[in-house]
Amino acid sequence: MTQTFRIENVGLVNRDKKLSFKFNGKTYYGYEGDTLASALLANGVHLIGRSFKYHRPRGFFGAGVDEPYAIVQLFRNGETEPNIKATEQELFEGLEAKSVNCWPSVNFDIGAINNFLKIFLPAGFYYKTFMWPKSFWYRIYEPFIRKAAGLGVASTKHDNERYEHKYEYCDLLIAGSGPSGLAGAYAAAKNGAKVILAEDKPRFGGSLLTSDVNIGNQSGKDWADGIVAELKTMPNVVVKNRSQIFGYYDHNMLVMSEKVSDHLPSTKKYHPNKRLWYIRAKEVLISSGSIERPIVFGNNDTPGVMLSSAAKEYLKVYGVLVGRKPVVFTNNDSGYETAIEFKKHGVDPVILDSRKNPESEIIDEAKNLGINIKNSYVVVAAQGYKKVKSADIASISEDKKQLGKIENIQCDCICVSGFWTPTIHLASQSGNKTKFKDEIDAFVPGQSKQNEITLGAANGVFSLEETLKTSFTAGSELSKKITENDNKIAIPNVVEKKSSQHDKFWCVPLPKGKNYKRFLDFQNDVAVSDVEIALREGYRSIEHVKRYTTLGMATDQGKTSNLNGLQLVSEIENKVVPAVGHTTFRPPYTPVSIGAIVGREVGKHSKPTRKSPMHSWHEKNNAVFVDAGVWLRPRYYKRGNENLFEGSKREAKNVRMNVGVCDVTTLGKIDVKGPDAAELLNRVYTNSWLKLPVGKARYGVMLREDGIVMDDGTTTRISENHYHMTTTTAQAANVLSHLEYYLQLVWPELNVNVVSTTEQWAGAAIAGPKSRDLLQKLFPNSDVSNEGLPFMGYMEGDLFGVKARIYRISFSGELAYEVNVESDYGNFMWEKIIEVGEEFNIQPYGTEALSTLRIEMGHVAGSELDGRTIPFDNALEGLVSKKKDFIGKRSLQRSAFIAEDRQRIVGVVPLDKQTSIPEGSHLVKDDKAPLPNPKLGHISASCWSVEYDNPFSLAILKDGKNMIGQKLFAMSPLKNKVIPVEIVSSHYVDPKGERVRS
Amino acid sequence: MLYINCPHCGMRSQNEFSYGGDASVKRPELNKEVSDQEWDDFVYNRKSLRGKHLELWQHISGCRQWIKVERDTATHEIFRTFKADEEVA
Incomplete structure (x- = not known):
């Protein structure tokens, strides 16, 4: 069966x-x-x-x-x-x-x-x-x-499906392919406008698929098929089915979810599951139609009770009978259309019409077919548990308050029609203030706010003739404005049956002694009695009633329940519906897959992955990579079974003893050029820049206007009006914007140009006591002696035929250089350094060793320059000029910034010289103090000092200046550790800085 | 998503821009004595008004120019846009 x-x-x-x-x-x-x-x-x-x-x-x-x-x-x-x-x-x-x-x-x-x-x-x-x-x-x-x-x-x-995003622009976007949408699209397309027509269902045509009408001497459906077929051949038209426009956002941006693969057993190769369209439309035609609304009666949630329009659709589109003994309960002519379809297919329906004496062409047709029609009759309650078995029906008085004697009739489904609710969601989302239209008991769009127009049933117009007329005209007028074409289209003649006025009746009263649940919201089980309770308990605003009762919430967002809920509230409150108002329509109109919203920006695709030109060398040499912002950097180069701790210790030690090389391509680089370049630097950095000679580098710190350290780095004077600025990897983009802000808006009189050159240069830091010997072999024709290239000096050199820039700067605290070549030569440079460096026992080192070297030197980095510290906190106050003004200087006078016990960077060593201190640990005086234990500071960075072979950390500590020698506790509740520590100077190794100058 | 008329590039979507705050704020001149109140007003205090607001945006994924945008903070309507050096009448 x-x-x-x-x-x-x-x-x-x-x-x-x-x-x-x-x-x-x-x-x-x-x-x-x-x-x-x-x-x-x-x-x-x-x-x-x-x-x-x-x-x-x-x-x-x-x-x-x-x-x-x-x-x-x-x-x-x-x-x-x-x-x-x-x-x-x-x-x-x-x-x-x-x-x-x-x-x-x-x-x-x-x-x-x-x-x-x-x-x-x-x-x-x-x-x-x-x-x-x-x-x-x-x-x-x-x-x-x-x-x-x-x-x-x-x-x-993990979701293995793929989701795509697409950005599109068009002259006219049309939401819905019913008669209104097709007419509008056709007229606009004929005028040469770029049109996108979107239909959420698989089939185009909307109400024309089920209505018994005639357009241009053919059936409504045939007319629709013809229009769609022609639209599909036009190069200026995109026709999309299975595509729901679910949101109307600012400045005529609409978002559409296209179900590309949901109707297939599996997604085709190279196809997405869904495609999200961001569409910027010049004009929007909303032809989203209307949704039939129910009449509320007892047990109206029993399976077998359904909208009469749905019963008609199942019959006409799918050839499916929803029952063999239907009751059609209606307050308007739509129910008759459903009944007529039943009758035409050999099923005998009974029509219960709440109206006393309605007359129209449709009703005449039903009568002529011999359909049993009971006027002034209502369904009081559905009977049956898992399926409708019968209906309790009764006559109803003219004032709709009194029920007659209850009769029970056998039936297997109850098709209900309480008239139509225009789908105004998109119009409302656009900012359109909706208005209540009395004739149809529903809201329709009011004054347009964005470039949108709502037509047809969505605008409360239920006559096909009028809908086609207004939609052809609108499509033509809107497109004419844009394309300046004016191709006249003859509006086809329409044959439709005239209908009569609906009955303003939406809820059947309870019969005496019965306590049927009468549901308003079927998804959330909100009954009439629930709304009554909410109002009795003092909820007045419709928004509050909604949230207290859940009326109109969840995935269907009250598409069938909102208006009946408003009717009930207005009736109890003795107000008119527009005075109660409706709850806000928010996107999305229908649920949208999270995957579609996320698109392809998942995992590694959420941001571009940036790799240095030497990346393949690192890969070949067992580098273990780490994410550094969007960059992938070698963390350490694994040898044998080494772990991170062992590997990074070996690499750092080799820098201190011999020489190491580190890929520093990721550092931000900005070219600063122009006659006022020095003046700009002088205003941006805290120290003075006017007297820096050509061929010299200087370390600088820049602040935000609020006095907080923004970034640090070295800047080198390449030539008279040309400086090469470096920034930290993380702040590169922000610093460029920062410079552009001041140059374009604050000091436009400065004649300076800035441009990012991060990608143009590959960089290698060569560090260690043997780095000069190596450098000499790399650049045999250059004088790289301490006199020829002193600390913070700069020169250009010839690296086996490749032009190179050599900076004598040091982050590791060792004698060190940084060599830059144009990116395409990065790998060549790297291989040469490794090859020539072999005799000096060179080893590449990764970010972990890099950190170790800078931490034990007390050099600050991102973990200290964390957006909460001023120069003093980082022991950088020596770089703050007293003579000149600069960005953020005035803020340094704030009382908290000059407090005697201001926080300051210190070194931290565990008393046992064994236990590593977790980063983020809090420094406290008394580890047994009751919570919350007063925090004196925090550990910003930790390493294993290769110089002293014990753990060493940096911390930002309150009154750090006077805390050297004190004993505190480092507490990490997350790691469940309490470590007794001693506070020492942050300059743990080579405090006088002799090595870099050697 | 806003649709912003960059005076240099034309109509572009908001995701090409980054927001830069109130455009009516003037930085005190360098080397000038500034009271605490004046400085606080420059660094921190903003009106956060509802309605017409002149604000800065940078066309960060486009021409990288800072521009001024006159926008209604409640309705998001954009009335006019200006180049950085254009006087706003």
Whole structure:
């Protein structure tokens, strides 16, 4: 027994392609072109899940994006995804889905006991109940609630799918491919405008797929197919299905999620799963249509109760009957259209119309077909637990307050229509202040704020003729403004049946003595009684009512519930709906995969990886790399089974004893050129720069205006008006912006140009007592003696035919040089240094040894220049000029900065000379003091001193100047360590700085 | 995402720019005696106003020029943009 509810020769699915799929472990069949929902309904499956709070059985309520119930966990190609709407998920061969929010199974769900306890679970129940005792929240309440609640399980595995981002520009973006969207797109395309037409469903046409209308002497659907086919051939038009425009942002930027692969068993090679489009449109035409709204009655959440438009769509698009004994409950003519479709396909519906005496062409057609119509009749309650079995119906008085005698009629589904709610989300997100339109009991867009126009049903216009007319005109006018073409298009004639005024009726009163749950919000189990409680407890603002009751929250964002909720609040409060107002529409309109939002910027792709020209050499020589900002730098060069500690110690020791070479390409480099270059440096750095001769380098510190150290580095005067500035690796980009800021905005009179040259130069630091001997062999024609190239000197040299810059600067505290060549020669330079250096026992050293060498010398780096320290804190006050002004100087007079006990850099050695002190440890006077133990300072950097062979750290310590010789404790609660330490000078090795000058 | 008219490059998306704060703040001249209050106003104190605001942006992934943007902080409407050296009337 398969697909017993599928009828022959109806619908748009491909009957030649049968697909098998599994739902809750059972195999079913459907057709290509089905959704999971239509395929399940074809098989008579109406029970799909359990509700969020009461675990009541849940079926299908809609046929698309508005669906509040039918949320499943999907399994596809070895991956799983929660929060999938069965009404949107297209069927593919081998699809597997499971119900959510039920345990152990959808048919027998233990949580359903909540349904019988519902009297205890009113609005605000969780807020009121789980408040006390406080300690119970984490241990008992939260885990319990988490187990019971939920709309699926997120995968904990790495997502192997690929997601793409795309930036696009167009003249006219059209959201929705119903009659309005197609007319607008066609007119604009004919005027040569660049058009993007987006449709969230797989099929184009919107309401034309299901309505019984005629456009230009063909059926609505045929007309739509023709337009789409023509649009697809036009080079200025992009037509996209399965693409939801979910957000309208500032300055006409809209974002669209295109489902590229969700309808396939697995993603094709080189294809993304989803593609996120950022579209900057000159004009936006919102043709997002409308969503049918329910009428509220007792047990209106029973499976088998659904929107009448959904029943019609299942029938006309998928050839599926949602029941064989339908009751159509309506307050307008739309219900009749559904009933007529049932009747045409051999099913006898009963229409209950809340109106007394409606008359229209559609109603006449229903009467002529012999459909049983009961006027002034309503459904009081649905009966049946897992599926509708019958309906309690009654006549209703003209004032809609009194019910007549209750009768029970047999039925297997109740199709409900409470008129239409325009989909105004995008317009509202754009900043458009919406207005209430009385004739349709709903909000429509008001004055446009951005370049957007809303047309057709989304604008509360339900006549096809008017929709086509306004949309053709709008498409033509909007595009004319942009392309200045004016190709007139004849507006096709339209045949549609006129409908009559709907009944302003949305909620059936409770019969005496009955206490049926009447649901407003089906996804969150919010009933009429819950909103009544919220108002009784004093919640007035609709935003507060929403949050207290959860009305209109979660994944469907109240697409079917918001207006009925507003009606209820306004009725109880005795206000009109516009006075109550609606809650804010925020993007996204529908849930968007996190993967799509993230795009390809995951893992290593989140930032570019930068490598020095010598990278391949490092790789070949067993470098272990470390991330340094966006750069990959060798941390140490592993020999044999060495670990980081052993390797870096060996490398650092070799620098102190022989010579080492370190790749310093990553340092930021900025060319500063112009007649006022010295003046700029003089204002940017704290020390004076006007008298630096050509061929000399100087170390400088720059501050922010608030007096905090921003960066440090050496700058060399290459020629009269040309300086070469170096920055720390991390601050390179900020320093360039900083210089540009002052040159362009503050001191435009300075004739200076700055440009980044970081990528132009490859750098190698050669350090150690034998570095001069090595340098002499590298540059045999240059005088690199202490006199020829003194400390902080600069010269140009010839490195085996390659032009090189040689700076005598030192970060390691040893006699040291830095050689720069143009990047393309970086590897050549490096290999030459290694080759020639062999006789001096040269070894390459990585960042770990580099740190060790600078720490034991007391040279500051990023961990001290951490955005919280001033020059004094880093023992750099000697570089602060008293004579001239510079950026940030005035701030150094602040009282905290000149306090007697100001923090200052010190050295720290453990008393046992064995225990390494974790970086970040706090320095305290008394390790037994009660918490919070007063903190005197923190360890900024730690190393193993290769000079003294014991641990050594730098710290920023309060009153550091007077603390030398004191005994403190370094405490690291994270590492669970308490280490007795002694405070020493930060200049642990060579305090007089003799080596660099030797 | 804002769409900013760089006076040098034309209309560009916000992600090419970086924000630089209030453009009406003037740095006190170098070597001038400045009171604590004046200095604090320059370094720290900002109006954080709602409405029309003249602010700095740098076209950091474009021409690298600092520009002035007149923007409504509540609605994000951009009224005018200026080059760094252009006087704002």
